[in-house]
Amino acid sequence: MKKRLILGAMALLMLFPAKAQIAWQQVEPGVWKGIVGTPEEYSLLSVAGVTPQKEGFSRLPEVTLPGLANEIVGTIQDGKTSLRIPLQRKEQLYGFGLNFQTVHQRGKILNLHVDHYGGRDNGRTHAPVPFYISSQGYGVLINSARYLTVYAGSGARKDSPNAPVAKDRNLDKTWTSAPYSDAVSILVPAPGTEIYLFAGPTPMDVIRRYNLFCGGGTLPPRWGLGFTQRTKKLYTAEDVKKEADEFEQRGFPLDFIGLEPGWQSKAYPCTFEWDATRYPNPAGFVKEMLDRGVRINLWTNPYVSPESKIYKDMYPVSGSHTVWCGIVPDLAGEKARRIWMDKLEQEHVSIGVSGYKVDEVDGYDRYVWPDVATFPSGIAAEQMRQTYGLWVQRTTAELYKKRNQRTFGLVRASNAGAASFPYVIYNDYYSHQDFITALINSGFSGVLWTPEVRSSKSSEDWLRRFQSVVFSPMAMINAWASGTKPWTFPEVENQIKEYAMLRMQMMPYWYSEFARYHFDGIPPFRAMSLEPGFNPEQGSTAKLSDAHLEDNPYLEAVSKEIKDQYMAGEYLLVAPMFTGQTERMVVLPKGDWYDFYTGKYVGNGEKITVTPGLDRIPVYVKDGAILPFMEARLHAPKAGEKVNLEIRHYGKADGAYRLYDDDGETFDYEKGAYSWRDIKVTRDKKGKLKGTISKAEKGKPNNVANVTWKFMTEE
């Protein structure tokens, strides 16, 4: 009898799966956590080890639980969790990780899966962050380390109050194969998950809350914002020294050099040990480079060669499968992390190596471990794939944190919770256009991205790519295969030098903007749609009938998205030129905009067509902007070193900016050793613009020597 009852109950459960509204618990101001079913302990946020940047929330508007919260439903069926989050008509969605070809995500079906980007925005990418932002001013994060299937406004329930209306394909031209859908549905292949809801009110506030929740954005060392070159893979210590000297002699800036696989005795798989012929005296070499003002960054992947001295110790704490015949440290376990960290510490960090480029943690199914692999920690291969990039970032970042020394490096995989990690994502895909779209999307996902320059078929392409990378988180030439140098194309050498120096001159701006990323969660590189006064209607390129657009938000989205211009810091709108282009359209948000180079007025809330010539990447500046520049120099200022500032003002409006300062190298800012100085531009009695900067606070870091003012816009 009893057995029958149980069986009956089970049958009922199968018919009517456990469906529940979610009980929301506020975890930070404007951030709520919901639990569906039984969430797994191992999650994206647990791996990232997130500690919110609490103080930053105090500068955001007070908000209450978005009404939408009560309409979000979680269902457990078949051992899996499905989530349903309603959508309104016209609502647009952004995020879902590092996409390369699209900014608007409504209508997409995505399988969020860490992978090398394969040319399609299908969810397989370097940072498939399960976080999205709605144009309605809320955001959702699914804290699961599983491969998630996302229907971002695709699929219609028969009982939906907003179900699409059936159309007759025979005669109705507005029939569409993708009927209107009124919800985001997400399938989590686990019997439970945490879901987080972030309030706005604006989409930018949502992103700020997400970044602050994840620890605040990373604050790179000052030198990390200088210029970096990665050398050819078999370079010797002598080659590297010679190259650094050549940068100096030719007057090109250089703050760190990246060594590619050949610094190791064996690579693919890796020993993590220096090659004794190419680098006979690693400590001496690193020191000599530091004396030149150039730091060393080391390429590696984490797959351990049988010839590495740590192979034996690592073997029992590695996964069942190999990658290029190297064992895979089970970084979910303390022991594997310890072995790896000790090795890096002993071989590199202790002799002054400044950071790493951790490669190939993203995948390509044909070489990383398959999903049937097992790991001693008991973590599933799938979960390991989703989090390996987080582990390598967290582990290596800890090495530097322990020494109270900041690092800034590169990584090829990441995920949710990574905002505070000092890493920039890159890849091998090399489409200039798509690199810019990735830069835009990085700002929706709490990650940084560099549109690196490698080689080019023409000097035009070289210069165009170089101009873009200067307006990105990491100004880098990656010459591991090509051996190109900034002066490789003599016809554009001067232009390249001008932009490399511009990068250096703008360091006080970049540094302050990264401080805003850290303290306020504002992404330094981000989409136009986050800019007040930006009207997406202006960007519309497709000629689709209105009825069609109304029914199909996906087409509507794609027809309007702006994916080739972006905001860089508070004031700059960057509109890269691509090879072959002589003119382009730029969409200016409302408000007066000025040319970055000349200070001349260019427009207000309109589309303009520009023909800047090869020497210029179009950059526009907001009215009242204040841009702190420093003197051009070849290396970032060291801790305590004073520099002269030239403060530029653009337009006619008064301006106010906060200039950030600290030692630029340590974590002492976390203990209060930093300062913000108020810069103001206002009109005097005669109506003339005048600038002031507040005094440096006593006992606080101050890198400013003399200040001069430049009013870029002629009155």
Ligand code: GAL
């Ligand atoms: C690739 C990486 C390149 C370069 C190369 C060296 O996987 O994306 O940037 O480091 O490996 O072998």
